[in-house]
Amino acid sequence: MQKALFVSGKRKYLFCADQNGMEILQPVIDLAVAEKAPYEIYSEAQPLIEWLKKQKMGCYLYVAAEWAKLDSLKNLTEEVGFSEEEAQYIGYGERWVKVFCCRCHGITEVILQEKQEIACSECDLLLEVSNHYSRLKNAYLGYVAKL
Numbered sequence: 001m002q003k004a005l006f007v008s009g010k011r012k013y014l015f016c017a018d019q020n021g022m023e024i025l026q027p028v029i030d031l032a033v034a035e036k037a038p039y040e041i042y043s044e045a046q047p048l049i050e051w052l053k054k055q056k057m058g059c060y061l062y063v064a065a066e067w068a069k070l071d072s073l074k075n076l077t078e079e080v081g082f083s084e085e086e087a088q089y090i091g092y093g094e095r096w097v098k099v100f101c102c103r104c105h106g107i108t109e110v111i112l113q114e115k116q117e118i119a120c121s122e123c124d125l126l127l128e129v130s131n132h133y134s135r136l137k138n139a140y141l142g143y144v145a146k147l
């Protein structure tokens with residue numbers, strides 16, 4: 001499970017999460033409260049994009065959601081103008097990723113875990129899923145697993 005890291009000294013903190021996500025963000029919210037920093041928690045009373053748009057410069061945003069939803073949330077916040085330095089995204093639950101086979105260049109989809117070996121769906125080669133993510137291939141690189 002990913003953890004949210006508190007980035008201190010921001011003008012205001014914004015928290016956007018569903019119920020499970022709020023549990024992940026709670027330690028960070030506690031720290032913001034302890035620092036007496038202004039903060040706001042998103043409620044579904046208004047569309048997220050409207051809520052983000054009315055925020056002023058210097059805000060720091062936390063988003064916690066299921067992996068499956070996190071990408072579209074990230075796209076939305078980036079559209080509004082939050083950069084990588086102004087936001088933190090924390091995913092939870094099952095994370096499906098693509099793994100690129102180093103031998104046959106086939107793609108295998110798996111649920112991402114800490115340390116993982118999988119069989120390539122194309123050539124059956126045992127692959128170790130690396131931390132190397134290829135934006136070009138939109139996949140993690142799989143290397144030959146050492147037996």
Ligand SMILES: [Zn+2]
Nearest residue numbers: 101104120123
């Ligand atoms: Zn393969």
